[in-house]
Amino acid sequence: MLLEDQRYMQRAFDLAALGKGKVSPNPIVGALLVYKGRIIGEGYHRAYGEAHAEVNAVGSVQPEDRKHIPHATLYVSLEPCNIHRNTPPCTLLILRERIPRVVISCLDHTPEVDGSGVQRLRDAGVEVVVGVLEEQGRRLSNIRNTFVQQCRPYVILKWGQSADGQFAPKAQQQFWLTNAFSKRLVHKWRSEVDGVLVGYQTALTDDPRLSNRLFNGPQPKRVVVDRKGSLPTDLNIFDGSLTTFVMTDKQVPPKFIPTNTKVLPVLQQGGAWPKQALQALADQGVSALIVEGGEKTLRAFIESGCWDEARVIEAATFMGEGRPAPLLPVAPDQSYRLGGDQLFWYFNSLNLH
Numbered sequence: 001m002l003l004e005d006q007r008y009m010q011r012a013f014d015l016a017a018l019g020k021g022k023v024s025p026n027p028i029v030g031a032l033l034v035y036k037g038r039i040i041g042e043g044y045h046r047a048y049g050e051a052h053a054e055v056n057a058v059g060s061v062q063p064e065d066r067k068h069i070p071h072a073t074l075y076v077s078l079e080p081c082n083i084h085r086n087t088p089p090c091t092l093l094i095l096r097e098r099i100p101r102v103v104i105s106c107l108d109h110t111p112e113v114d115g116s117g118v119q120r121l122r123d124a125g126v127e128v129v130v131g132v133l134e135e136q137g138r139r140l141s142n143i144r145n146t147f148v149q150q151c152r153p154y155v156i157l158k159w160g161q162s163a164d165g166q167f168a169p170k171a172q173q174q175f176w177l178t179n180a181f182s183k184r185l186v187h188k189w190r191s192e193v194d195g196v197l198v199g200y201q202t203a204l205t206d207d208p209r210l211s212n213r214l215f216n217g218p219q220p221k222r223v224v225v226d227r228k229g230s231l232p233t234d235l236n237i238f239d240g241s242l243t244t245f246v247m248t249d250k251q252v253p254p255k256f257i258p259t260n261t262k263v264l265p266v267l268q269q270g271g272a273w274p275k276q277a278l279q280a281l282a283d284q285g286v287s288a289l290i291v292e293g294g295e296k297t298l299r300a301f302i303e304s305g306c307w308d309e310a311r312v313i314e315a316a317t318f319m320g321e322g323r324p325a326p327l328l329p330v331a332p333d334q335s336y337r338l339g340g341d342q343l344f345w346y347f348n349s350l351n352l353h
């Protein structure tokens with residue numbers, strides 16, 4: 001594999017990331033055109049329903065560079081689409097522009113695409129290289145690919161813990177461990193997903209708002225698991241400012257439904273309830289979900305294998321006595337400092353598409 005291909009693919013990933021939180025349930029995608037070691041065009045998918053990354057990359061080429069397009073390489077983080085939905089197929093654009101070489105990282109598993117984009121280009125004589133920085137590319141596109149292949153949202157677990165691995169004090173009370181940088185980062189993460197889920201006890205004890213008020217960007221839907229529909233309606237999640245989904249047992253709808261609140265009576269007795277919850281959320285168009293707690297809820301997602309990523313923020317504080325944080329069956333893949341806190345980033349490779 002050419003080192004040069006990897007460098008430009010990395011740039012495609014960086015461009016793709018600019019679309020986070022704005023394109024759901026479409027994938028984030030970045031693209032660039034390179035002619036003789038010079039980037040002549042760049043673009044990314046900016047908003048759902050709008051132009052694709054390839055279209056924006058071609059559109060950004062200066063008039064004096066257009067003559068180089070039939071001799072350039074197009075780098076795309078994901079297989080170019082081959083279907084006409086909101087926009088025409090990118091494969092047609094590539095053929096029309098007579099781009100001779102296309103380098104992609106991984107396939108788009110949308111059933112109508114799934115390799116047919118690559119095939120169409122190859123059939124027309126375009127050189128197509130697949131698999132550059134593939135693992136990174138698959139992670140980047142995993143929200144989309146999980147949604148279309150498994151019909152469930154991509155699940156990101158998030159929790160904070162003390163330096164000695166405690167999740168919370170023994171008594172049910174709100175306890176803040178991590179610092180202000182971490183808090184803001186969590187709000188950024190919320191702006192990048194469609195939904196944020198908490199369990200009954202967390203909704204009751206912490207009374208969270210589950211908004212991204214410390215970061216600019218779209219607000220997620222709030223999701224609470226309340227089997228009996230018995231949470232008090234004066235909680236912040238029921239203030240009507242954002243949509244809230246309440247997941248209940250089939251037979252128990254809540255007595256009073258606050259504004260902007262939708263009851264999803266989808267949880268059956270027994271069985272792995274996270275699977276049922278995820279299926280219902282996919283039906284509501286949620287393609288990426290952060291599960292923020294509490295402990296019982298996080299364990300249920302881990303035990304049923306319903307997680308793709310975990311972001312664990314460890315504070316510098318020791319707690320001593322407390323309730324131990326959940327354990328993951330894998331080692332962290334990455335780790336970053338956030339002031340005095342430490343972020344550990346885990347990936348569930350069993351769920352990588």
Ligand code: AOF
Pocket residue numbers: 026027028029030044045048049050051052053054078079080081083084085086087088090108110113144
């Ligand atoms: C690409 N480049 O930048 C994106 C792609 O509804 P539409 O018209 O936006 O098209 C949806 C299809 O395009 C679907 O297969 C989705 O995965 C893919 N998204 N494809 O070539 C892009 N965003």
Ligand code: ZN
Pocket residue numbers: 052053054080081082088089090091
């Ligand atoms: Zn496309």
